[in-house]
Amino acid sequence: MKKYTIKDIAKLAGVSKGTVDRVLHKRGKVSETALKKVNSILDDIDFKPNFIAKQLKNNKIYTICVLLPDPKKDAYWESCIVGINKAVLEFNAFGIHVEIYFFNPTSTASFLKANLTIQAVAPDAVLLVPLFFKEASTIIEEYSNSGITVSIFNNHINSSPAKNFIGQDLFQSGRIGAKLLSSIISKGGLAIIHIDEKYNNAIHMQEKEKGFKSYFQELNAPKYNIITYKLKHSNIEKTLTSIMAEHPELKGIFVTTSKSYQVAEILQNEHEKKIALVGYDLLRENISFLKKGNIDFLIHQNPKQQAYLGLKHLIEHFLFDKEIPSQILLPINIINSESIKTYTGD
Amino acid sequence: MKKYTIKDIAKLAGVSKGTVDRVLHKRGKVSETALKKVNSILDDIDFKPNFIAKQLKNNKIYTICVLLPDPKKDAYWESCIVGINKAVLEFNAFGIHVEIYFFNPTSTASFLKANLTIQAVAPDAVLLVPLFFKEASTIIEEYSNSGITVSIFNNHINSSPAKNFIGQDLFQSGRIGAKLLSSIISKGGLAIIHIDEKYNNAIHMQEKEKGFKSYFQELNAPKYNIITYKLKHSNIEKTLTSIMAEHPELKGIFVTTSKSYQVAEILQNEHEKKIALVGYDLLRENISFLKKGNIDFLIHQNPKQQAYLGLKHLIEHFLFDKEIPSQILLPINIINSESIKTYTGD
DNA sequence: GCTTAAAATGTGTTCGAGCACATTATATTT
DNA sequence: AAATATAATGTGCTCGAACACATTTTAAGC
Numbered sequence: 001m002k003k004y005t006i007k008d009i010a011k012l013a014g015v016s017k018g019t020v021d022r023v024l025h026k027r028g029k030v031s032e033t034a035l036k037k038v039n040s041i042l043d044d045i046d047f048k049p050n051f052i053a054k055q056l057k058n059n060k061i062y063t064i065c066v067l068l069p070d071p072k073k074d075a076y077w078e079s080c081i082v083g084i085n086k087a088v089l090e091f092n093a094f095g096i097h098v099e100i101y102f103f104n105p106t107s108t109a110s111f112l113k114a115n116l117t118i119q120a121v122a123p124d125a126v127l128l129v130p131l132f133f134k135e136a137s138t139i140i141e142e143y144s145n146s147g148i149t150v151s152i153f154n155n156h157i158n159s160s161p162a163k164n165f166i167g168q169d170l171f172q173s174g175r176i177g178a179k180l181l182s183s184i185i186s187k188g189g190l191a192i193i194h195i196d197e198k199y200n201n202a203i204h205m206q207e208k209e210k211g212f213k214s215y216f217q218e219l220n221a222p223k224y225n226i227i228t229y230k231l232k233h234s235n236i237e238k239t240l241t242s243i244m245a246e247h248p249e250l251k252g253i254f255v256t257t258s259k260s261y262q263v264a265e266i267l268q269n270e271h272e273k274k275i276a277l278v279g280y281d282l283l284r285e286n287i288s289f290l291k292k293g294n295i296d297f298l299i300h301q302n303p304k305q306q307a308y309l310g311l312k313h314l315i316e317h318f319l320f321d322k323e324i325p326s327q328i329l330l331p332i333n334i335i336n337s338e339s340i341k342t343y344t345g346d
Numbered sequence: 347m348k349k350y351t352i353k354d355i356a357k358l359a360g361v362s363k364g365t366v367d368r369v370l371h372k373r374g375k376v377s378e379t380a381l382k383k384v385n386s387i388l389d390d391i392d393f394k395p396n397f398i399a400k401q402l403k404n405n406k407i408y409t410i411c412v413l414l415p416d417p418k419k420d421a422y423w424e425s426c427i428v429g430i431n432k433a434v435l436e437f438n439a440f441g442i443h444v445e446i447y448f449f450n451p452t453s454t455a456s457f458l459k460a461n462l463t464i465q466a467v468a469p470d471a472v473l474l475v476p477l478f479f480k481e482a483s484t485i486i487e488e489y490s491n492s493g494i495t496v497s498i499f500n501n502h503i504n505s506s507p508a509k510n511f512i513g514q515d516l517f518q519s520g521r522i523g524a525k526l527l528s529s530i531i532s533k534g535g536l537a538i539i540h541i542d543e544k545y546n547n548a549i550h551m552q553e554k555e556k557g558f559k560s561y562f563q564e565l566n567a568p569k570y571n572i573i574t575y576k577l578k579h580s581n582i583e584k585t586l587t588s589i590m591a592e593h594p595e596l597k598g599i600f601v602t603t604s605k606s607y608q609v610a611e612i613l614q615n616e617h618e619k620k621i622a623l624v625g626y627d628l629l630r631e632n633i634s635f636l637k638k639g640n641i642d643f644l645i646h647q648n649p650k651q652q653a654y655l656g657l658k659h660l661i662e663h664f665l666f667d668k669e670i671p672s673q674i675l676l677p678i679n680i681i682n683s684e685s686i687k688t689y690t691g692d
Numbered sequence: 693g694c695t696t697a698a699a700a701t702g703t704g705t706t707c708g709a710g711c712a713c714a715t716t717a718t719a720t721t722t
Numbered sequence: 723a724a725a726t727a728t729a730a731t732g733t734g735c736t737c738g739a740a741c742a743c744a745t746t747t748t749a750a751g752c
Contacts, residue, residue: 018711050707052707057737093666183643331679333677336525375701696751701745703745720725
């Protein structure tokens with residue numbers, strides 16, 4: 001249980017701490033006899049170098065840049081900042097310097113420009129949302145070549161050299177949505193609705209759709225029939241009402257993006273029949289409709305936690321030499337009108 | 347952005363580091379003029395003492411004892427150990443020593459005995475599950491008098507001097523269960539079933555029942571009628587089948603404890619009609635029935651996270667001088683057969 | 693003005709690892 | 723055997739905060 005120091009070992013082995021140091025770090029210039037003496041002591045005891053002392057000697061300030069879509073353009077990203085601030089606060093006793101940058105999620109040029117700025121900063125690590133597949137891959141490659149550690153969250157990029165990803169299993173996410181709708185309604189028509197956002201997160205939507213369909217395929221229940229639509233924000237109301245007119249058997253809708261409130265808005269005027277609605281993300285508008293009962297369930301993608309963990313693992317990597325997990329898939333939270341209350345704080 | 351040291355401040359203020367030190371720690375023996383000089387510098391810059399150096403100087407090992415019911419007696423507590431180990435791992439670079447103790451949840455004597463052992467250890471803090479109201483209150487008082495910090499989790503004790511509690515809002519938890527059942531079934535009979543465990547966690551069950559009922563009262567829907575039963579483990583099958591015979595309108599069951607698998611076991615033989623079932627906690631048996639479809643939703647009380655956070659806040663209090671939050675109410679997670687997959691890891 | 697007490701201020705050491713540099717021991721060459 | 727090269731080992735300083743102790747300054751008393 002005693003904590004041994006290098007000095008202790010030196011004493012026990014009958015050599016100086018310099019020699020012990022050379023043995024520990026394999027710096028050579030140690031005689032056979034001295035090596036044996038030190039190693040025999042090291043075998044006997046459990047020596048762990050004092051991390052605190054190590055850090056003090058090192059005494060470096062690590063800079064980490066975070067790059068994400070501008071929350072002003074899409075409120076989904078707001079909570080990421082909360083998560084980042086949480087991590088910053090947690091480690092403010094250490095030499096960690098975090099800078100946050102935004103890019104316009106509708107503009108690849110903006111993404112590239114932001115990365116130029118970051119490259120000028122020359123940070124130790126970058127945590128980013130690789131919204132644009134192609135551009136992100138190149139950029140990440142560049143960072144890697146400069147010896148800058150890269151972690152990504154929210155979006156996965158298979159072919160990229162960045163190995164540290166934090167997000168959710170989108171396929172499974174779709175299955176969860178399917179299971180939820182099948183819990184609420186026992187038969188009838190179901191619609192998968194992709195609301196086309198200004199920027200393309202097609203992979204997200206596709207994976208969720210696949211998962212959703214796979215659930216019902218496995219269920220092998222012909223009592224459900226599933227239709228899929230891709231709506232544009234500009235004419236949702238018109239399209240949706242016509243879909244409903246065309247499909248009177250429609251009982252449930254699964255919205256694959258955070259824009260389910262736009263569907264809820266329209267559904268709330270449909271008084272004669274209740275259509276179940278499952279959507280994504282705890283946006284203010286979504287929460288409002290969830291509480292009112294127009295949205296039945298929200299699936300929580302937890303962007304706050306994604307950003308928090310991404311940053312935390314980078315920091316712990318630098319400070320404590322911990323390995324960064326190559327992939328973290330967060331639990332997918334199901335939220336209803338009553339449980340939403342418990343998600344406000346931490 | 348520069349990191350200032352005491353030496354820097356001394357230089358800027360034109361005094362020695364000893365004087366700066368005295369000002370920072372309010373140790374007195376500082377002249378009016380020197381005080382002013384140093385304070386004016388401190389006002390200008392953002393000085394945060396280097397935590398690493400502080401720790402190295404301090405070089406103390408903090409001992410924290412954790413006391414919880416024996417997981418061998420009730421599997422619910424198993425995951426607490428996982429949470430504790432997570433915290434221990436996270437801070438293993440620091441001087442933190444954690445000891446875990448168990449008590450028999452059916453025996454107050456065992457609880458008292460374990461606390462005697464802990465008191466002999468004389469730790470810096472204790473994290474415990476105050477299962478027995480009266481005994482826990484006394485014990486916590488004793489710890490406080492000895493200057494030992496106490497945090498509690500899972501159970502709340504109003505009248506105790508321990509202010510640091512981590513758990514969930516049980517009333518709200520009951521409301522969530524109610525909302526879930528009302529999502530699945532639109533009308534009919536509902537049963538609240540308390541399965542009497544060997545030890546009394548009556549407060550838990552009562553609060554959940556209150557919450558459950560309050561939801562339906564607010565809903566003001568006479569299409570539901572609610573019955574409440576308290577079952578003993580020994581004769582669940584007999585009692586439950588007689589209840590179902592007596593109440594053919596029964597459509598949903600809310601089990602307030604982690605023993606919903608016992609109900610599911612019986613329900614799986616009822617093939618002619620489907621009864622919705624909502625229960626608590628991710629025990630192996632519960633998960634199995636959730637996947638099979640006999641349990642519709644599980645409410646996750648997250649004992650792992652409760653233990654983890656309890657320990658983490660104690661550690662951060664000692665290491666970083668952070669204040670321990672007087673109360674943390676964790677989010678209440680809803681889990682279905684598809685989302686359970688995403689909860690296995692972290 | 694001198695002595696002594698008290699207050700104020702400064703100096704130096706410690707914590708443990710890490711590394712530069714100094715010193716000593718051994719081997720090689722002439 | 724002496725000179726030089728090379729290998730091996732030891733010493734001492736650094737990181738920044740904290741605190742004990744030494745030194746200086748100021749005030750009080752006669």
